[in-house]
Amino acid sequence: MRKLMVNILVAHMIETEGTSDREVIMQKMRTTFEYRQHLIHDPEKSTTILSVFPRFLDTKGLILQDFTLLFGSESASRLFERWPTVFKAKVIRLAETLTSTPLLKRLRSSAKEKREEQDSPEWDSDLSSFLLLLHLFSPQASGRKKPHKISISQAVDHVVVFQKACRSIQEHLEAEENRQPYILATGSSKEAISQFFIKVDKKLIPCQESSSLAAIDELFKVHFVFSISYDLPLKNMYTFLQTTIYGIDVGTTSESPRVKELRAKLLNDV
Template structure:
């Protein structure tokens, strides 16, 4: 797979043949870690490790702190408690890392875009980033019901707080994650956009742009920042711990 890396990149960047990458390289569906490997070949080890190295110590506490300044909806309160590990083992809550990532979606909510004239809520945008799937239910059925080609996390387990397996759901197919934690699964999800040359979901453009520029430091000068991303980025980077 390392030897054929450049051929894969040529396929995903060919506007006539982007879907051919899965037909040519079906190993994506039965070998874990290929997304991580290709991202590493694209950007190198230092960039590839940034999220996993820095989220817990540098970004997560600041995201929690900034979220407390928002109007506290029911969904937001639940996520805050889960992120700070204040819930009493509620089976319907995400773990601390996933909850803190979803807080970032609330800090950078979606706006109306070219394809969608009406603005959707942060909670609706969250559903486009991660979906919990009960392990006793059919994954194929869920994949066929998905709309759009942008990737998302499919977290499979008995309860939301106890996930057994993570997948990247993309174009009605599921790529098994190498990850065994929610933070690592999101790391793979973000990287899949570059490995497969996929655009960000319109509802999550601000969220992903912040992760791209502020955490991974990818194409910082080439990416147009929205005012909300620029403002939050300034607050986060002014923290001496980052």
């Protein structure tokens, strides 16, 4: 019976090859969701997921669909509902208390959309405010034997990398070391991004929407859809998103004192 089911699922996958009908692709991917989860949680097969299901690489919305199947539509929509209304302004205010650096100053200005004060273009308001959240946590040391603390600017590059649209994306992928997922933003400048991708295993998954907040949303969700561990220097930030904003595994997820402290500050700050 199990072998028959696998054959049926493989047949469903083959049916999506060559078709450009998005609804057909979405439906077939819904049908193969459980089989895909089986592969993802099999240590010997998890690295093959994008080869077995290559439609992730050319069909927008599949990350959101799988995440919704995992946690429901309410959890899936929480970043869009809570970041603009509950957290963004408070993060910007709290970042004003940090010791200023050139990067922090640019991000604060961009987050508040005061671009006339900047010497060079920076990210848009949503992405800048999110990178301020990264500043509030400060990157954690990585490495087991000799912990290595990375700088804030290095940590930012672990979240989002900008590439001018005229440059070869393939060259970028080949030059990158194999590390945790991040956003690749392409366009004429950081203020004028034309497309966002999530880089996973030297492959690019196109983001469903063209907004930076949607790209942040997909960056977080790809960790659960493909069962990828958090980038260690960013663990506090991702854990905060998981428990405080998305409400996933609250009470069972290990949180650092800094995550608990910052949540209390942001939720009690009115």
